[in-house]
Amino acid sequence: MKIVEPSFEIQDDLDNSSVTVRLEKCGRICYKSEDSITEDSALPFVTKIAAHGHNSVLEMAVVSFEVTCHADHVLELLSCQPKYLEVDRTDTGMIVTGSIRTFRELYKKHPYNQLVNDLVTGLAQKEPHLFKSVFDSHEALEVDPGLTIRKMSLEQVEALPAELKARHRYVGVLFVVNRAVTHEIVRHRPCSFLQESQRYCRYNQDKFDNQVTFIKPMFFAEGSEEYKLWQEAMEMTEKRYLKLLESSTPQAARTVLPNSCKTEIIVYCNLEEWTHIFSLRTTKAAEPSMREVMNPLAEEFKKRYPAIFV
Numbered sequence: 001m002k003i004v005e006p007s008f009e010i011q012d013d014l015d016n017s018s019v020t021v022r023l024e025k026c027g028r029i030c031y032k033s034e035d036s037i038t039e040d041s042a043l044p045f046v047t048k049i050a051a052h053g054h055n056s057v058l059e060m061a062v063v064s065f066e067v068t069c070h071a072d073h074v075l076e077l078l079s080c081q082p083k084y085l086e087v088d089r090t091d092t093g094m095i096v097t098g099s100i101r102t103f104r105e106l107y108k109k110h111p112y113n114q115l116v117n118d119l120v121t122g123l124a125q126k127e128p129h130l131f132k133s134v135f136d137s138h139e140a141l142e143v144d145p146g147l148t149i150r151k152m153s154l155e156q157v158e159a160l161p162a163e164l165k166a167r168h169r170y171v172g173v174l175f176v177v178n179r180a181v182t183h184e185i186v187r188h189r190p191c192s193f194l195q196e197s198q199r200y201c202r203y204n205q206d207k208f209d210n211q212v213t214f215i216k217p218m219f220f221a222e223g224s225e226e227y228k229l230w231q232e233a234m235e236m237t238e239k240r241y242l243k244l245l246e247s248s249t250p251q252a253a254r255t256v257l258p259n260s261c262k263t264e265i266i267v268y269c270n271l272e273e274w275t276h277i278f279s280l281r282t283t284k285a286a287e288p289s290m291r292e293v294m295n296p297l298a299e300e301f302k303k304r305y306p307a308i309f310v
Contacts, residue, residue: 001238002213003231004176004262008293010300011172011266015154019061019100019127020046026060026172026266030197035207047129050104058101058130059084059192060268062170064157065119068148069093073115080110084190086167086270095152095160097168097270099192100127104134117141118149126151162307165271169305172268173297178215180259181289188277191269198254198261204245212238213262218292234260271308274301278309 014022024042027049028034049057067073074094077087085098085106096119098106107120121140124131157169175185186193203212214234220227237258244253269277278301280286281294302309 001235002209002211002262003216003234004213006178006181006215006289006293007176008297009174010297011174014172018042019063019130022061023049023057023100026194026268027054027057029174029194029264029266030057031200032196032207032264043129050100050130051133053133055101055105056192056194058104059099060172060194060266062097062099063103063123064095064097064152064168065122066090066095066150066152066156067093067115067119068150069115070146073147076113077115080106080113080116082106088164088167093148095164095168097157097170100130104131107131107134112141114141114144115147118143118147122149122151165305166275166308167270167272170268170270171274171301172266175265175267175293176215176262177265177293178217178260178289179263181287181293182263182265183259184281184287184290185265185267188267188269188273190273191267191277193265193267195265196263198257198263199251202245202250204242212241212257214260215262215289217260218288230260234258271301271305275309 014025017025020042024037024045025034027045028037046057069092074087074089077094077096082098082102083105084102085096088095100123103120103123106116110116117140120131120134121143124135124140157165160168175181182195185191186195201208204210212234216222217227217230220230237256240256241253244256267277278294278298281290282298286294298309
């Protein structure tokens, strides 16, 4: 049995990675298979994910475009009622941001919308492994020379005015917390989530040190009678879980695991949604274990984005 403190990590290293590398790094958290990452592992992993339609992984990378176009093109895009797409009009056209999943599904539903075609065709030229199955059922249209579409870099998104940046700058945070906290986090539906899976992780393996890991509870002072009762309960739970694994699958054995189990979860959303999360999860009314990680995270966001987090 292992006891660890809760923590968080803003995924700065992935912001400057390719879409494929980002998706692999995020996707492997579900199975805790990060030890399988090599220089050449991203492409086959992500290609398989896309082919099998594991859409939650494909939400973990967004792409922004600056589009120069006529007002009619804007209206045509909005008429598609695009889900989970951020669209802001500009003097010359619009700025469009969406996840790989969003663009895939938008194309499947509206393959003959010229702007949708041009956006997705441009993406597919750079990341063909992510869109092969999408184009299998529809033949792409010719690109409209009257449309100018420019993929924005991270630096260009960062340079947007605060109001636009809040909607088009997405930030991922990896939390190491107990499962009670993640039950609350996933209620923020505009976010995308990937979480360590007890269904597939077998904690009697060497990579887990052959033991279950629990998050230290902030409710009980270490050494107190309450803390001792909690620790005894976790030790008993671990014994029962490991015993069940001798004859059962991880998805069956996990039924005895409690909320105190350590889990890892990636939360990925734009800065506008992070402001909403902090407004709810840092107040005195918020659950104490949630505040334990959200308060310092909110302070870090204020340092990074003072014009947005005041």
